Amino acid sequence: MTASEVRSLFAVASRPEVVSLAGGMPNISGLPLDVVGSLVNDLVAKRGMTALQYGSGQGDPALREQICDVMRPVGIVAHPDDVTVTVGSQQALDLVTRIFIDPGDVILAEAPSYVGALGTFRSYQASVVHVEMDEHGLVPERLSAAIAAVRASGKTIKFLYTIPSYHNPAGVTMTASRRAEVLEISRRADVLVIEDDPYGLLGFDGEVPRAIRADDAEQVIYLGSFSKTFAPGLRVGWALAPHAVREKLVLAAENSVLCPPAFSQLTVSEYLAGHDWMAQVKDFRETYRERRDAMLEALDDLMPAGAHWTRPSGGFYVWLTLPDGIDAKAMLPRAVTNRVAYVPGTAFFADGFGSRSMRLSYCYPTPERIREGVRRLAQVIEQEMEL
Ligand code: PMP
Numbered sequence: 001m002t003a004s005e006v007r008s009l010f011a012v013a014s015r016p017e018v019v020s021l022a023g024g025m026p027n028i029s030g031l032p033l034d035v036v037g038s039l040v041n042d043l044v045a046k047r048g049m050t051a052l053q054y055g056s057g058q059g060d061p062a063l064r065e066q067i068c069d070v071m072r073p074v075g076i077v078a079h080p081d082d083v084t085v086t087v088g089s090q091q092a093l094d095l096v097t098r099i100f101i102d103p104g105d106v107i108l109a110e111a112p113s114y115v116g117a118l119g120t121f122r123s124y125q126a127s128v129v130h131v132e133m134d135e136h137g138l139v140p141e142r143l144s145a146a147i148a149a150v151r152a153s154g155k156t157i158k159f160l161y162t163i164p165s166y167h168n169p170a171g172v173t174m175t176a177s178r179r180a181e182v183l184e185i186s187r188r189a190d191v192l193v194i195e196d197d198p199y200g201l202l203g204f205d206g207e208v209p210r211a212i213r214a215d216d217a218e219q220v221i222y223l224g225s226f227s228k229t230f231a232p233g234l235r236v237g238w239a240l241a242p243h244a245v246r247e248k249l250v251l252a253a254e255n256s257v258l259c260p261p262a263f264s265q266l267t268v269s270e271y272l273a274g275h276d277w278m279a280q281v282k283d284f285r286e287t288y289r290e291r292r293d294a295m296l297e298a299l300d301d302l303m304p305a306g307a308h309w310t311r312p313s314g315g316f317y318v319w320l321t322l323p324d325g326i327d328a329k330a331m332l333p334r335a336v337t338n339r340v341a342y343v344p345g346t347a348f349f350a351d352g353f354g355s356r357s358m359r360l361s362y363c364y365p366t367p368e369r370i371r372e373g374v375r376r377l378a379q380v381i382e383q384e385m386e387l
Contacts (some may be wrong), residue, residue: 001123013341021360022341024168024316026228027291032275032285036231039270047266048186050170055262057254059085059238063269067238068253070272071224074165074200075214078240082217084249085260089198089225089237093120095252096194096221096239100158106150108160109140112319112348112357114168114196114219117161121350127155128350137174138162140181147189159192165209166199167316169348169359170279173203173313179212187219198225198237201281203314204289207358218242226268228279228316234264276302288316295360298374304382309360319345321356326384328358334384339377 002290013020043051058064064080070080086092093116101107103125111115111130121128129150132142143160150157162182164174174182186193195212203209213222225237253260271277295318298310306323320342322328329344345354360377362370 001119003061003108012336018336018339018341019188019369019376020341021362021365021373021377023364023372024361025364026232026316027287027364028231030040030287031231031280035275036267036271037262039274040267043266043270051263051266053262054209055259055265057259058250059083059260060262060269063236063265063272064238066269066272067224067240069266071211071222071240073208073329074162074197075210076222076240077214078217082240082243082246084239084246084253085255085265086237086239086253087260088232088235089196089223089239090116090120091253091257091260092223092237092239092249093117093194095249095256096223096241097121097124097126098217099245099248100192101241102156104155105158106155107158108143108146108150108191109350110162110167110170112345112354112359113161113350114163115343115347117196117350118350121161121309126158130349130351130353131160131169133170133172135172137164137167137172137178138182140178140185143182144185144189147185157189157191159194160186161194161196162212163196163199164212166198166202166312167317168199169343169345170319171310171312171315171317172319173209176210179210180215183212183216183219187216193220194223194251195220196223198223198228200224201229202224202285202288202316204285204292205313213240221245229269229284230271230277234267236260236264236268266310272338278283285314288314288363291362291365291367291370292318294370295362295374298371302374304378304385307381308383316361318360318362319358320358321345322358322381323385324356326381329355331380335377335380338376338380340373340380342377351381 064083077154101124213220309320342358345357
């Protein structure tokens with residue numbers, strides 16, 4: 001295990017004078033704390049003996065039913081028996097990896113991919129093979145080619161890990177036709193798909209992409225989370241898995257945490273039952289859309305020629321590629337001196353690629369700070385181009 005580049009950055013980036021476009025912290029300032037506060041009070045008063053007790057390893061049954069409702073907008077019709085509640089979707093990633101991976105097994109993942117997943121994969125000694133993506137998401141032909149190449153080398157592919165909607169860090173969304181193709185290729189090659197979807201409801205165009213899992217309950221394990229649509233501090237996520245896998249997931253979960261925290265689960269459950277959660281999600285969408293607009297506008301106005309970036313239709317991130325010859329990691333100390341931080345692209349590859357790229361997050365800073373951050377970043381890039 002090694003510290004991720006994101007992690008070692010947090011100390012510097014959190015200084016108040018630095019505009020951090022680095023972290024992916026959700027903006028929870030819109031949460032009604034008074035509502036959550038009285039809900040928690042009531043929870044302890046009325047259901048304290050359950051909320052403060054151990055619970056089921058698979059998770060609270062009522063919450064698992066509510067999670068099935070939460071997945072309806074992305075087209076998923078599921079049975080609560082197939083849902084396992086986890087400590088954030090990060091634990092679901094850990095459990096899935098633990099169940100499937102023997103050292104040296106191959107995981108296919110987009111290039112770039114989520115840094116937290118790469119860390120988990122590495123900790124189980126999986127070998128990650130990246131598959132190219134473009135502005136429409138994972139490229140199906142590249143997926144077929146990667147499967148063939150890995151198998152020709154005699155290695156075992158255990159699964160494809162994909163973030164089809166509002167990708168972290170790439171900021172792109174897989175089109176519907178690509179989703180169908182990726183599913184078809186995975187079926188034919190018998191490669192399990194891990195669909196990681198924490199941002200799926202946070203689209204800005206009023207449209208919610210249909211999950212890959214909506215079209216195949218056997219080939220796909222779907223991971224969800226309340227971290228971006230409610231509160232990451234509660235650490236409540238889930239895995240929706242075919243029956244046989246679900247049994248192993250629960251065993252693995254019990255071996256690691258006995259059960260997910262009852263208190264957090266019941267807090268989420270009461271919130272979903274008693275409040276207009278979808279209205280809250282819409283508010284989050286509005287906030288992030290405004291910030292996405294601020295970032296794209298600032299980039300359009302201020303970035304020097306030669307830089308290019310993605311235009312996300314949801315989620316938290318823009319992926320920016322620097323003009324030829326500039327290394328994002330080498331530039332970072334100078335950016336921090338100029339009071340702006342980002343995550344260098346190499347953090348999102350298992351194999352050292354991505355040195356010309358960076359992830360910019362617009363989720364946390366205000367629109368004004370985003371513009372100021374982009375202004376400082378553009379200055380540093382221009383200085384770098386003069387060197
Ligand atoms: N997957 C992706 C793609 C993420 O961006 C994150 C959080 N940054 C997670 C999983 C983990 O989220 P959590 O454990 O809070 O549910």
